[in-house]
Amino acid sequence: MSYRNAFAALGDPTRRKVFERLAHGPRSVGEIAKDFPVSRPAVSQHLKVLKDAGLVTDQAHGTRRVYRVDPSGLGQMRAWLDQFWEAALLAFQAEVERDESETEPGGD
Amino acid sequence: MSYRNAFAALGDPTRRKVFERLAHGPRSVGEIAKDFPVSRPAVSQHLKVLKDAGLVTDQAHGTRRVYRVDPSGLGQMRAWLDQFWEAALLAFQAEVERDESETEPGGD
DNA sequence: ACTTACAGTAAGTATTAGCTTACAGTCTCC
């Protein structure tokens, strides 16, 4: 639904690796499961979490279900990060300036 | 130690709010705890996780311990996101081109 | 030195979450 679930979704190592695999191209559930040490249902559950977080989309091809990365989910995370990246830099800058005005009250 | 822990750290709602609060300026543990519905030790534990993830740093001022955002942690997350943002766009583009070559094999 | 304030740690608990196996459902091919 938003970046909130996205962070939690990518917090799990296995789930993040599944996502990274999908970032290189769409794949079916079975194909992904073959490359991981967990069972196929586990992969299916991970994909559900990623889907709910807006990070992937699925499309049915016969009985196969192909998953691919949803760029919009990544975009929301980037927006959040940029927002607090700016805030952090501003806070850091303001802090430095405050320190300078304290150590050099009159400019010397 | 890297972006890996950072995603998990920001996955928890309370911990993410603590981080967001710090992004607006450095604060002590007690000051943060006053603004949250959880106990002070809980905030302290959250700050430890954020610190281990490289998202915040701490500095002692007397008995008070002031926490502030560590931009390098955010930077690593941004790098990871940008990397897979590019990969996702490339995969998406390659997919579109493949679709076009299938629907229009001879170029019309 | 004693008291007070501030913060980290330990121990314990309850909820969450990731994993498994078993089952149900859908599409294709014969």
Next chain:
DNA sequence: GGAGACTGTAAGCTAATACTTACTGTAAGT
């Protein structure tokens, strides 16, 4: 329409985790 392939869901178990209270430790003020 029956068999096989592919996937989602349910139920259950175990491990992780977020929270609490109690305590330990350190620095400042009197």
